[in-house]
Amino acid sequence: MTDFEKIKEGAKKVWAGFAPLEHITGTAAPRLIKFANINSGQRVLDVACGTGVVALSAARNGATVVGADLTPELLERAKENNTIFDLDVEFHESDVESLPFKNEEFDVVLSQFGHMFAPRPDVALSEMLRVLKPGGTIAFSTWPPELFMGKFFQIISKYSDPLPEGFEPPPLWGNVDTVIKRLSPTSHQIHFDRDKILSPGLSTGHLLNMFEKGAGPLSKLVEKLSTNPKVLKSLRNAILEILSMYFENNYLRQDYLLTKAIKK
Numbered sequence: 649m650t651d652f653e654k655i656k657e658g659a660k661k662v663w664a665g666f667a668p669l670e671h672i673t674g675t676a677a678p679r680l681i682k683f684a685n686i687n688s689g690q691r692v693l694d695v696a697c698g699t700g701v702v703a704l705s706a707a708r709n710g711a712t713v714v715g716a717d718l719t720p721e722l723l724e725r726a727k728e729n730n731t732i733f734d735l736d737v738e739f740h741e742s743d744v745e746s747l748p749f750k751n752e753e754f755d756v757v758l759s760q761f762g763h764m765f766a767p768r769p770d771v772a773l774s775e776m777l778r779v780l781k782p783g784g785t786i787a788f789s790t791w792p793p794e795l796f797m798g799k800f801f802q803i804i805s806k807y808s809d810p811l812p813e814g815f816e817p818p819p820l821w822g823n824v825d826t827v828i829k830r831l832s833p834t835s836h837q838i839h840f841d842r843d844k845i846l847s848p849g850l851s852t853g854h855l856l857n858m859f860e861k862g863a864g865p866l867s868k869l870v871e872k873l874s875t876n877p878k879v880l881k882s883l884r885n886a887i888l889e890i891l892s893m894y895f896e897n898n899y900l901r902q903d904y905l906l907t908k909a910i911k912k
């Protein structure tokens with residue numbers, strides 16, 4: 649197994665418990681759908697779809713939608729959500745770096761806080777564009793490195809084993825200059841916007857607890873450090889410190905970047 653295959657196997661375990669946080673990412677889904685101008689008659693793919701919050705929101709707008717994700721547990725919940733909505737979204741277990749779809753099959757390819765976690769941005773992007781028609785829209789929401797979630801992931805990497813060579817830090821997908829550099833060879837009309845998610849929580853301690861339970865990379869790290877209370881305490885303090893910077897009126901403010909572009 650290559651380093652990247654090992655990362656994907658690890659990622660499935662890391663994200664398996666993410667479903668309870670769908671009520672948070674779910675609040676951002678309609679924003680991405682509006683930003684990407686999703687409407688009926690379009691064939692839409694949502695990559696790294698998790699429990700399907702974006703895919704199902706696109707289907708509610710009348711699009712024909714397919715969702716794809718690496719993690720079987722999340723796809724189970726996505727199918728349950730599909731039944732609750734009484735929609736007809738197809739869900740596939742698949743890696744964004746190797747999509748099981750034909751060339752130029754979709755009018756729109758979306759990803760919300762998803763494709764950014766694939767280890768090789770160039771491979772993930774070339775797959776997303778391969779399955780997109782020329783003139784089609786690619787649109788995604790990502791966490792900028794300098795804001796809450798970007799800092800959260802920086803702390804996690806500081807306390808984790810070093811990543812293999814070639815693994816690009818996910819929040820680089822939230823940096824405008826990097827996104828322009830990555831998209832401009834294949835796409836044009838690149839547009840950006842910003843928005844925020846407000847996650848309710850009674851205190852920074854409550855929010856830490858919520859992320860420890862549902863945010864895969866942190867849950868796994870806390871599990872690993874359970875035999876090392878001193879380091880675990882220092883990790884928790886570092887996260888509490890950034891939580892307090894973005895916590896106001898019993899909400900955590902998580903700002904994000906929206907990007908859309910047209911495939912040349």
Ligand SMILES: C[S@@+](CC[C@H](N)C(=O)[O-])C[C@H]1O[C@@H](n2cnc3c(N)ncnc32)[C@H](O)[C@@H]1O
Nearest residue numbers: 663673696697698718719743744760762765766
């Ligand atoms: C933060 S969750 C976001 C899920 C969903 N898009 C949402 O907005 O709720 C990150 C998702 O990326 C998926 N993921 C991570 N690496 C992936 C890969 N290489 N291919 C496909 N999905 C991947 C995880 O399984 C997880 O569902």
